[in-house]
Amino acid sequence: MPAAAIISKPNKPELKEVISGVVDWLKRHGYEVILDPQSSGHVSDCTCASRDQLHNYKPDFAVVLGGDGTLLAAARALAHAQVPLLAVNLGSLGFLTEISLSELYVHLESIIQQCCVVDERSMLHCRLIREGKIVHECEALNDVVVKATAARLADFELSINGYRVTDYKADALIVATPTGSTAYSLAAGGPILAPGVKALVITPVSPHSLTHRPIVVEESSKVLVEIFVGQEEGFLTMDGQLSIPIQSGDRVECELAKYRVKLMRQKNGQKFFDVLRSKLHWGER
Numbered sequence: 001m002p003a004a005a006i007i008s009k010p011n012k013p014e015l016k017e018v019i020s021g022v023v024d025w026l027k028r029h030g031y032e033v034i035l036d037p038q039s040s041g042h043v044s045d046c047t048c049a050s051r052d053q054l055h056n057y058k059p060d061f062a063v064v065l066g067g068d069g070t071l072l073a074a075a076r077a078l079a080h081a082q083v084p085l086l087a088v089n090l091g092s093l094g095f096l097t098e099i100s101l102s103e104l105y106v107h108l109e110s111i112i113q114q115c116c117v118v119d120e121r122s123m124l125h126c127r128l129i130r131e132g133k134i135v136h137e138c139e140a141l142n143d144v145v146v147k148a149t150a151a152r153l154a155d156f157e158l159s160i161n162g163y164r165v166t167d168y169k170a171d172a173l174i175v176a177t178p179t180g181s182t183a184y185s186l187a188a189g190g191p192i193l194a195p196g197v198k199a200l201v202i203t204p205v206s207p208h209s210l211t212h213r214p215i216v217v218e219e220s221s222k223v224l225v226e227i228f229v230g231q232e233e234g235f236l237t238m239d240g241q242l243s244i245p246i247q248s249g250d251r252v253e254c255e256l257a258k259y260r261v262k263l264m265r266q267k268n269g270q271k272f273f274d275v276l277r278s279k280l281h282w283g284e285r
Contacts (some may be wrong), residue, residue: 001031006082007051007061007074008039009066012090013030018040018101021065025105029112034059038052038059055081061111061264063104068096068183072239075123075141075261084118084262095279098217099265107264116264121179123193123257128236130250132145139257140238142180145205146252147237148229154209155228160221168212172205175223175254179261182280184240194272202252223254237240 004026008015019035019042026033032059033046039050049057054077061084064074078085078228087097088104099107110116126144128136148154148171154169176185178193181201186192189213190203199222203214215270217223227234227250234246276282 001032002030003034003037003057003059005034005054005056005057005062005078006039007036007062007064007066008071009061009070009076009090009200010038013037014074014090014101015065018090018104019043019064022065022104022108025108031060032057039065049060050229051077054078059083061086063116064097065109066090066097067092067094069239069241071096072141072241075121076139076195076239076242079123079139079141079257080259081263082259082262084264085250088266092249095275096179098275098279109265110266115266115267119195119263120260120263121263122177122198122260123133123198124177124254125257126236126238127245128246128250129253130247136236136244138238138242138244140180140262141177142183142239143174143176143185144252144254145172145174145184145237145240146227146234146246147205147226148227148232148234150229150232152232153206154232154234156204157226158202159224162216162222162224165215166212168204169209170204170205170207170212172228174201174203174205175225176201176203180239185214188214191216192276200256219256221255224250225254226250 010187036051036138064087081113088099089097142174156173158165174185178197182191185203188203188205237245
């Protein structure tokens, strides 16, 4: 029997009706349905599993109901199992979750009819290294951010592929994928990378310099950031959601993850630059 997972954003008033409808539709089309804990409270006759365990049920795809943050969390949970994600926007911006609620069942039908397109997005694999030992590892779809906690500048040393590139005095340093180039990196003055570009962008946040600019490097690059914050504490943040305390002298290593996120859409769905115009009001006067 084919299987489908549902991942949703908590505390959305419309979820009960939406999830009940999606579950009924999937069951009528022969799918076993597995829900994450945020979704399971809205229906009573489906299997429930934590997001980290959903892949054990081998779902053919997952319906993600929420905003971009919900999709980022779903990507970290399921990308390694290569589960395609159908992202439906119930949030505010919805830059990544470009499918509207009114289009949900049209897209589900396209999956049944095998008429959907699967876009692959690169992810970052991040390691936190302290005194020569790896103390934390994680993946990110959007970005990895190294920053100080206090309202003061920190010192960063940037190396790429083992070669020292430059030093920064800044609030933070962002390492972003093409997908993440339209998120925090864009707000910090970084360039927009089309999703298919095989590159990473490194963007300083509020650098104390007249010359420092974002850097675009090959996606195969190994990016190493060392932070110096004196007696203060810093933070390593993945996708703006997972945050790990860091110390002065810690090193953060970022490289391309071994797997990519699979995002489902209709063949005639919105193109990347259409989304830029509609969601970010690009080019409006």
